[in-house]
Amino acid sequence: xxxxxxxxxxxxxxxWPEQPPxxxxxFWMPRQRDESPAWDEPGxxxxxxxxxxxxxxxxxxxxxKLVVTGGIGAAGxxxxxxxxxxxxxxxxxxxxxxxxPTATQPAxxxxxxxxxxxxxxxxxxxxxxxxxxxxPAAAATALTSYDDGLHLRALRLAVxxxxxxxxxxxxxxxxxxxxxxxxxxxxxxxxxxNSSATTSSSVVTAPWSYVxxxxxxxxxxxxxxxxxxxxxxxxxxxREKVISVAIPPGAAEVVDAAGNNLQDSGDPxxxxxxxxxxxxxxxGQGTPGVEVELVRGSTPVTxxxxxxxxxxxxxxxxxxxxxxxxxAAESAVQxxxxxxxxxxxxxTGDILAxxxxxxxxxxxxxxxxxxxxxxxxxxxxxxxxxxxxSSPSQPVECPQQLVINGDTFKNDKGxxxxxxxxxxxxxxxxxxxxxxxxxxxxxxxxLAQTARKYYGLNQQWNIGIGPGGPYYAIPxxxxxxxxxxxxxxxxxxxxxxxxxxxxxxxxxTGSFKQPIVVAGQPQLAATPLPxxxxxxxxxxxxxVTQSGGTxxxxxxxxxxxxxxxxxxxxxxxxxxxxxxxxxxDPTLNxxxxxxxxxxxxxxxxxxxxxxxxxxxxxxxx
Numbered sequence: 089x090x091x092x093x094x095x096x097x098x099x100x101x102x103x104w105p106e107q108p109p110x111x112x113x114x115f116w117m118p119r120q121r122d123e124s125p126a127w128d129e130p131g132x133x134x135x136x137x138x139x140x141x142x143x144x145x146x147x148x149x150x151x152x153k154l155v156v157t158g159g160i161g162a163a164g165x166x167x168x169x170x171x172x173x174x175x176x177x178x179x180x181x182x183x184x185x186x187x188x189p190t191a192t193q194p195a196x197x198x199x200x201x202x203x204x205x206x207x208x209x210x211x212x213x214x215x216x217x218x219x220x221x222x223x224p225a226a227a228a229t230a231l232t233s234y235d236d237g238l239h240l241r242a243l244r245l246a247v248x249x250x251x252x253x254x255x256x257x258x259x260x261x262x263x264x265x266x267x268x269x270x271x272x273x274x275x276x277x278x279x280x281x282n283s284s285a286t287t288s289s290s291v292v293t294a295p296w297s298y299v300x301x302x303x304x305x306x307x308x309x310x311x312x313x314x315x316x317x318x319x320x321x322x323x324x325x326x327r328e329k330v331i332s333v334a335i336p337p338g339a340a341e342v343v344d345a346a347g348n349n350l351q352d353s354g355d356p357x358x359x360x361x362x363x364x365x366x367x368x369x370x371x372g373q374g375t376p377g378v379e380v381e382l383v384r385g386s387t388p389v390t391x392x393x394x395x396x397x398x399x400x401x402x403x404x405x406x407x408x409x410x411x412x413x414x415x416a417a418e419s420a421v422q423x424x425x426x427x428x429x430x431x432x433x434x435x436t437g438d439i440l441a442x443x444x445x446x447x448x449x450x451x452x453x454x455x456x457x458x459x460x461x462x463x464x465x466x467x468x469x470x471x472x473x474x475x476x477x478s479s480p481s482q483p484v485e486c487p488q489q490l491v492i493n494g495d496t497f498k499n500d501k502g503x504x505x506x507x508x509x510x511x512x513x514x515x516x517x518x519x520x521x522x523x524x525x526x527x528x529x530x531x532x533x534x535l536a537q538t539a540r541k542y543y544g545l546n547q548q549w550n551i552g553i554g555p556g557g558p559y560y561a562i563p564x565x566x567x568x569x570x571x572x573x574x575x576x577x578x579x580x581x582x583x584x585x586x587x588x589x590x591x592x593x594x595x596x597t598g599s600f601k602q603p604i605v606v607a608g609q610p611q612l613a614a615t616p617l618p619x620x621x622x623x624x625x626x627x628x629x630x631x632v633t634q635s636g637g638t639x640x641x642x643x644x645x646x647x648x649x650x651x652x653x654x655x656x657x658x659x660x661x662x663x664x665x666x667x668x669x670x671x672x673d674p675t676l677n678x679x680x681x682x683x684x685x686x687x688x689x690x691x692x693x694x695x696x697x698x699x700x701x702x703x704x705x706x707x708x709x
Contacts, residue, residue, distance in 0.1 A: 185219070185310060186220065186307075186308075186310030186311055186312045187200070187201045187204050187205070187220050187310060187311045187312070188309075188310055188311070189201055189204075189311055193252075194252045194253070194254065194306075195250045195251060195252045196250075197304070197306065197311055198250045198251075198254040198255075198256055198304035198305075198311070199247055199250040199256065199304075200311075201220065201304040201311040201312070201313060202247050202250065202256040202258060202302060202304050202313065203247050204220060205217050205220040205221070205302070205304075205313045206245040206246070206247065206258055207245075208220065209231055209243075209245060210243050210244065210245045212235075214228050214231045214232055214235075215228060217231060218231060220312065220313050221312060221313045221314070221315040222307075222312045222313070222314060222315055223315035226315055226317075226326065227315050230317050230320050230324070230326075230329075231320065233329045233330075234320050234321065234329075234330060237329050237330050237331035237332065238262060238264045238265070238296075238330060238331065238332045238380065239264065239265030239266060239267060239332055240262055240263065240264065240265065241263040241264070241265045241293050242262070242263035243260075243261070243262050243263070244259075244260075244261040244262075245258055245259065245260055245261075246258060246259045246261075248299065250304075254303050254304040254305050255301065255302075255303055256301065256302050256303070256304055257299055257300075257301050258299070258300055258301070258302065259297065259298075259299055259300075260296075260297065260298050260299070260300055261295065261296075261297045262295070262296045262297070263293050263294075263295060263296075264293060264294050264295070264296050264332045264378055264380060264396060265292070265293050265332065266292050266293075266332055266333075266334045266376065266378060267331075267332065267334070292334075292375060292376055292378065293378070294377075294378035294396035294397035295396065296380060296394075296396050298321075298322060300318075300319050300320070300321075300322070301319060302314065302316070302319045303316075321382075323382065323392070324382060327384055328382045328383060328384050328389060329382070329383060330380055330381070330382055330383075331380065331381060331382075331383055332378055332379070332380050333378070333379050333380070333381060333393075334376040334377070334378065335376055335377030335378065335379055335395070335398070335399045336367070336368035336369065336374075336376055336399060337368075337369050337373070337374025337375055337376055337377070337399035337400055337401050337402055338366055338367055338368065338369060338374065338399070338401040338402075339365050339366050339369040339373070339374065339401060339402050339403070339404070339405040340366075340401060340402070340403050340404065341366075341403070341404045341405070342361070342362040342365045342366055342404075342405045342407065343404055343405070343406050343407065344406075344407055344409040344410070344411050344414070345406065345407065345408055345409060345410050345411070346410075346411050347406070348411055350362040350407065350409065351363075351366075354418075355414075355418060355442065355443060355444055356444050356446075356447075356448050356449060356450040357428075357442035357443065357444050357450040357452045357453055358409065358414070358442055360450050360453070360553075361407065361409075361442065361553055361605055364553035364554065365405045365407070365552070365553060365606070366405075368553070368554060369401065369402045369405055370405065370552045370553075370606040370609055371609065371610070372608065373402040373405060374399060374400055374401050374402035375399060375400040376399050377395065377396075377397050377398045377399035377400075378395075378396045378397045379393050379394060379395045379396055380393070380394050380396060381393040381394070405606065406606070406607070407439075407552075407605050407606055408433075408436075408438035408439050408440065408604065408605055408606065408607055409439065409440065409441065409442070409605065410440040410441065412705070413431050413440040413441040413678070413701070413705065414440070414441040414442075414443065416431075416441070416700070416701045416704040416705060417429050417431050417441035417442075417443035417701055418441075418443045419700070419704070420443065420682075420697040420698070420700045420701045420704075421443045421444060421445040421682075421697060422445055423696065423697055423700070424445070424684045424687060424693055424697065425445060425446075426445065426446050426451075426684060426685035426686060426687070427443075427444070427445040427446070427682070427683070427684045427685075427693075427694075427697060428443065428444045428445070428446055428449075428450075428451035428452040428455060428585050428682070428683050428684075429441070429442075429443045429444075429452055429585055429680060429681065429682045429683075429697065429698070429701070430442055430443075430452050430453070430584075430585045430586045430589040430603075430680070430681050431443075431589065431678055431679070431680050431701065432589045432590060432592075432593045432603055432678065432679045432680075432681075433593075433677055433678065433679075434592075434593035434594075434596040434597045434601065434672060434674075434677060434678070434679050435597060435601070435677055436601060436607075437590075437593070437601030437602050437603050437604055437611055438603075438604060438605075438607065439551065439586075439603050439604065439605045440678065441701075442586075446685070451584070451585070451683060451685070452584070452585045452586060452683075453556070453559070453584060453585075453586050454584065455583075455584045455585060455683055455685075456561065456582040456583070456584060457582060457583065457657065457659070457666055457683070457685070458577060458578045458579070458581050458582065458583070458657040458659070458666070459560075459577045459581060459583035459587075459588055459655055459657065459668060460576075460577040460578065460655030460656050460657030460665070460666065460668050460690065461518045461520070461576060461577050461653065461654060461655040461656065461657075461668075461690070462577060462583075462588050462591070462653045462654070462655035462668045462669070462670045462681075462690075463574070463576070463577030463581060463583070463655070464515060464518065464523055464575075464576060464577060464653060465591055465592075465595060465625065465629070465653050465670065466535065466538055466539050466543060466545075466591065467523050467535065467575050467576070467577075468511075468515060468624070468625065468628065469538050469542055469543075469617070469621055469625065470530060470534050470535050470538040471511075471526060471530070472618075472620070472621045472624055473538065473542075473618065473621060474530060474531070474534055476526060476529060476530060477511050479511075479620075479624060480510060480511050480512035480515070480624050480627050480628055481510050481511070481512065482510065482511050483507055483508050483509060483510060483511075484509060484510075484511040484514050484522050484525075485504075485505060485506065485507040485509060485522065485525070486499065486503075486504055486505035486509060486514050486519035486520075486521050486522035486525075487504055487521050487525065488502055488503070488504035488521070489502075489521070490521050490524055490525060490572065492527065492568055492569045492572055493568050493569055495569050497520070497521060497524055497569075497572060497573075498521075499519055499520050499521055500520070503519065504519070504521075505517070505519050505522060509522070511628075512627060512628050512631055513631075513636070515628040515631065515632070515653075516628065516631035516632050516634075516636055516637040516638065517636070517637070517638065518632075518638050518653075518654060520576040521576075523575040523576045524572040524573070524575050524576055525572075526575060527567075527568065527569075527571045527572040527575060530571070530575070532565040532566055532567050532571060533564060533565045535562065535566070535571070535574055535575065536562045536563065536564050536565065536566075539560065539562055540614070541614060541615050542594065542600065542614055542615055542616075542617055543590070543591055543594050543600055543614060544590070544594075544600040544602055544612050544613070544614040545558065545559075545560040545562070545587060545590075545591075546558050546560055546561060546562050547612065549602055549603065549612060550609065550610070551586075551602075551603050551604050551605045551606075551609070552604050552605045552606035552609045553605065557584075557587075558587075559583070559584040559586050559587040559590075560582070560583045560584070560587035560588075561580075561581070561582040561583075562574065562580070562581050562582075563580050566579065566580070577655060577657060578657060578658065584681075584683075585681035585682060585683045586603060586681065587681070588668065588670045588681035588683075589603070589670065589679050589680055589681030590602075590603050590679070590681070591670060591681075592651075592652070592653075592670040592671060592672040592679035592680065592681065593672060593679035594614075594617070595617070595622070595625045595626070595629060595651070595672065596651070596672040596674055596679055598616055598617045598619075598622040599614075599616040599617070600612075600613070600614035600616075626651060629651035629652055629653055629672075630649065630650075630651050632651070632652050632653055632654065633650045633651065633652050633671075638654040638689075638690070638691050639652055639654050639669070639690075639691045639695045642691060642695045642696060642699050643671075643695075643699050643702065645699065645703050646673070646699060646702045646703055646706060647706060648673055648674075648675035648676060648702075648706065649673070649674070649675065650671055650672075650673050650699075650702065651671065651672050651673075651674075652669060652670060652671035652672070652695070652698075653669075653670045653671075654668065654669055654689070654690030654691045654694070654695060655667070655668030655669070655670070655690045655694075656668065656688070656689050656690045659686075662686050663686060664686045664687055664688050665686075665687070665688060665689075666683060666684070666685050666686065666687065667683070667684040667685075667687040667688055667689060667690045667692065667693035667694040668681075668682070668683055668684075668690045668694050669681075669682045669690050669691075669694035669695040669697070669698045670682075671695075671698045671699075671702070673702055676702060676705050676706065678701075678702070678705065680698045680701060680702075682694040682695075682697050682698045684697070
């Protein structure tokens with residue numbers, strides 16, 4: 089079993105309507121809440137017939153006043169109020185639920201009922217509106233979902249026509265908003281009909297107008313709206329909801345930090361970044377379009393998307409790619425086939441270079457292979473923070489072999505370290521069983537929790553080109569032999585050079601800065617390393633590049649202090665192990681993750697490539 093790179097490493101309930109309170113925000117003010125394409129299929133929506141007579145719901149007035157319109161004049165309203173008072177005074181029974189129109193003709197009664205329902209819905213009184221239907225619970229759920237899913241900023245409803253049979257056509261004019269972009273701040277402004285809701289700070293909206301229909305009918309002395317989800321939105325069913333989706337804007341040009349066009353750079357990683365940004369500009373650049381669609385659960389319903397507005401592309405997107413660092417990295421990976429590398433700026437998380445020598449493959453960002461002994465950086469962090477190892481000077485034996493559930497774990501070439509060996513030496517020499525031996529005491533979830541808590545790993549990152557990854561994946565829990573392997577960087581662990589470069593960068597500064605390729609993009613956060621652990625990791629990673637370490641002599645040509653960890657990861661059925669190197673140079677403010685597939689020891693292949701980049705940067709080349 090192997091793991092490193094040198095001496096020892098080789099591996100809600102509705103209610104009947106009540107009289108609403110007297111004051112609330114008018115419905116024409118922005119309706120704000122927080123939630124992603126096309127609805128241009130024939131028959132999905134209908135243009136409003138111009139020939140239909142429009143009876144607008146009451147003009148702007150207090151949101152908490154239940155406005156009944158569509159044929160009720162001032163006298164009618166007074167009459168209705170008097171009737172209600174007399175009913176309350178003289179009647180010995182509770183008032184009949186539903187709506188009680190003043191009109192006696194069926195068509196007018198249906199119009200008044202529809203107008204009352206639409207007014208309550210429009211003004212955000214969802215329980216009141218739902219109470220006018222014959223299925224209040226289902227109606228309340230659907231009306232709330234409509235408001236939330238479309239992030240409504242305004243809603244205007246108007247009766248268009250009625251029949252003696254209670255069929256009512258009404259117009260819908262909605263101002264649709266967009267969900268908050270991942271990582272963007274959300275304002276705490278009240279949404280329509282709900283003073284406790286929050287919404288995206290985005291001001292991108294689009295109008296959506298259509299005509300819908302409902303049936304109003306009399307039963308048990310009152311009038312009701314026959315509930316159907318389709319009256320809310322065309323073709324909506326009880327199992328679906330309607331949502332708004334952002335259509336990302338593109339970019340006219342993508343450039344590096346110096347303004348050079350990145351298209352057709354020749355490196356597949358850079359080309360992929362440029363292509364992604366041209367198709368979908370980063371958050372805050374350009375103007376997204378808006379579309380609406382039906383979804384069942386989280387799955388879009390086929391042929392239900394309708395574009396309400398088209399995106400507006402941005403001009404030039406500048407990336408963090410540094411042309412000087414990129415050139416050095418591209419030159420370095422030419423030393424070995426199947427090489428890939430990522431260079432980061434630890435102080436910011438900026439991606440300075442992405443380089444590949446893997447044909448058309450972008451393994452720098454997309455490789456998912458075991459990180460080998462470079463993962464011992466994370467294992468050491470877990471051992472220190474859990475108290476299992478108190479300091480780099482604590483003696484930790486590296487036994488020649490471990491037998492776990494019948495499987496034998498050996499160090500490379502059968503070496504071992506005696507019980508008196510300082511943990512720092514185990515790390516510098518990368519002796520696997522000095523790490524694997526903790527499998528019975530470290531806890532099944534500790535390693536995965538450490539990777540996430542301090543290094544921001546095992547979750548999706550958006551480096552500026554959309555959610556990706558995870559660039560590092562580890563099971564949430566592991567036991568026995570699997571955990572023993574993960575402790576020295578093998579088993580089910582998977583990582584990319586981007587992730588491991590970030591591990592080095594985190595140790596450099598002591599605090600995780602999520603890698604980004606466009607400055608100003610939202611970055612995930614993590615807990616800073618404890619000060620003592622930060623110091624210990626510096627000591628041990630410095631020992632790797634000095635006498636007695638697995639990378640001794642490799643970085644002698646670099647004048648500044650270099651801190652690193654080699655890695656050598658066996659792959660079943662592969663001729664040679666994968667070669668890894670993680671390194672950082674605080675003087676140059678760079679961290680590197682380098683991977684050479686099917687090569688050999690980390691110190692022999694990946695390490696020299698990383699060293700060559702540091703030498704070029706130090707020389708000013």
